[in-house]
Amino acid sequence: MLTAEIIAVGSELLTPFRTDTNSLWLTDKLNGVGIEVKLKTIVGDDDARLEETIRDALKRSGVVVLTGGLGPTEDDITRKIAARALGRRLSLDEKVLEEIRAKFLHWGRKMPEINARQAMVVEGAEVLPNPNGTAPGMYVEHDSRVVVLLPGPPREMKPMFESHVLAKLSERAGQVRVARRVLRVAGMGESAVDERIAPVYTQYKNPQTTILFNNTEIEIHLTAQGKTEQEAELLLDGLAGQIEERLGDAIFAFRGETMEEVVGLRLAVGGFTLAVAESCTGGLVAHRLTEIPGSSNYFMEGVVTYSNEAKTRLVGVPAELIERHGAVSAEVAEAMAEGVKRRAATDFGLSVTGVAGPGGGTIEKPVGLVYISLADDAHTEHRRLMLPGDRHLIRWRASQAALDLLRRRLI
């Protein structure tokens, strides 16, 4: 398998504030054409270290992708150092210079002389056009290696890579195509998921299976290699089908969709409408649902009834019900779901009430206790949850469980 390494250049990437996100995107694209990423380096605007990093990379890897450091200032050293590491000359390319000048002219400005530096090209490199900026990229074949220079800003880097680099690298990589799929799971723990599906996925080296737990959701990543995309996809279909047999409804997405996308699609397809009453989630359920374009077709209204008085006035929860059972109770959750559904005249009413912490917990009703409820014309149900985590996580998990309750009803 052809191997690659990625070098991100820029002193700002060595501060605690910035992380290199380009390399994740590049890894995905490289993997997709069957190229494995074996190393990533982040190096500052430091001539000696960058040169050493490039030289080391060339010893090990078939493809070396550099991002960043193609700007017009003294600090932008990638062009100069890449040429030095390759033992090639760097010289002004008049044609590239004219193109940069023309760009500035088009913007109604004169090219600052400093930008002429961006027309310096490594001897023998193919120049890669940059429709979204002034810095062209470069593609250099060197012995049996390839070195690619890309600009740092993602909106310049990504289209350049896709239009001018990917096809060439794909050809170099030969007959390997990689397909990927992300299954998302709700309502089960990581070890429970692994226990059920390990007997299936451990039988295969291809597809490869990775279970990721990001604090809030479990994702099952499947990666398959084939001679064609179809072959790889077929392998994925086979394993995904077996995993579905084991997990059933707990899988809410087969293509990486979010919970709110899945729920929104089902509501839209069914022509249903929804209203939401939230206490401890404080608007998060409504916020997630309305992140989806077109959600105004099914999401009618939400209320955040933080105070008890608001629970009574906005969704008609009887004050004595709150007094008898407490605001965090199955009874109040159901009354909230029914009340918001009735007042908004929707097909479904969904509610959440709980103790998100860090304060407000008692022995009977500790931090993490959450009730969710769903009402439709026929009946009302609720779930009692004990959610681990801090305030932020408890709120997120409660919103996920509420949306999942609705999803299962909509199946």
Added chain:
Amino acid sequence: MLTAEIIAVGSELLTPFRTDTNSLWLTDKLNGVGIEVKLKTIVGDDDARLEETIRDALKRSGVVVLTGGLGPTEDDITRKIAARALGRRLSLDEKVLEEIRAKFLHWGRKMPEINARQAMVVEGAEVLPNPNGTAPGMYVEHDSRVVVLLPGPPREMKPMFESHVLAKLSERAGQVRVARRVLRVAGMGESAVDERIAPVYTQYKNPQTTILFNNTEIEIHLTAQGKTEQEAELLLDGLAGQIEERLGDAIFAFRGETMEEVVGLRLAVGGFTLAVAESCTGGLVAHRLTEIPGSSNYFMEGVVTYSNEAKTRLVGVPAELIERHGAVSAEVAEAMAEGVKRRAATDFGLSVTGVAGPGGGTIEKPVGLVYISLADDAHTEHRRLMLPGDRHLIRWRASQAALDLLRRRLI
């Protein structure tokens, strides 16, 4: 200045799904005691590449910090390869082995034999205890260098580094202390901020100033070096004061606080209460406010009036007002703010209505048009905004502007 490099070990960090977050935290801590991070590498579970990476690092840097690869499986190669790169023996430490056995016993389990591997110690290393896991860390002084081996999981790595590594490195770094401050700005563009404060901050090499724009907010990061913390803080005070003179109220946080923290604190201190009516932000304003612990003391209720009917029923916006001016209008925004304030009987009513897109825009009311309004007992005001970005960004920026309107009233 003492320099460091960070090596993150683990093949999962070379997939498109995982990013190395440990190094940001470590960079912050190392910078804090005056150590500069000059290079970061991410390497898979690959003996030869890891050995080469460590050897290269030792040639360049005074401190080499490795994270990950200390688990009990075959894939966990950091111990073995670090010993090899340092030319030191790796041998079983009976005392460490006993401690690991005791941990399992404490959990009511027998130690799996595989975990004995975690008791292998590099010759001459100081063993660093791990209260949150089984893998101990190691601290090795080698010639004039230091090599530190830390576990990968942040909840094991961070306390270990803080308790057992930071003080030693701080001493090595000598008399340099670094202090940092983050100022956050609302309601101004990046270039407007830079134009106003560049004449001030460019006069100083210490503190150093970096302006970061994360798509939604502008942050001004100040970093100062001094012989003592006090000296560094004093330098920060001086520059922060000058920047405040130039930006005034536009700075909403001087210590990195979020907008909802600042607004929440001001509401709590003033003993004020708030209710929120949202249309296009769909619950985001309520969600952000209620992320803050204790927000139930000032946040009374929120309504997400997505449909016109809900605007009338829930906050009393006259139907004819919506018909005459449209749901996205200054008039409706003000009626929403006044209505939610009146019904919830709070000190403030805050509202948002707009076109978040991608659909729903017209020539008169394009995507990005947002009205925000704030009502108190004395008067009601509104702002008309034209916000750039996609649906997600428009919603976020609208929520930020609404919270900022309230913040300015509370000053």
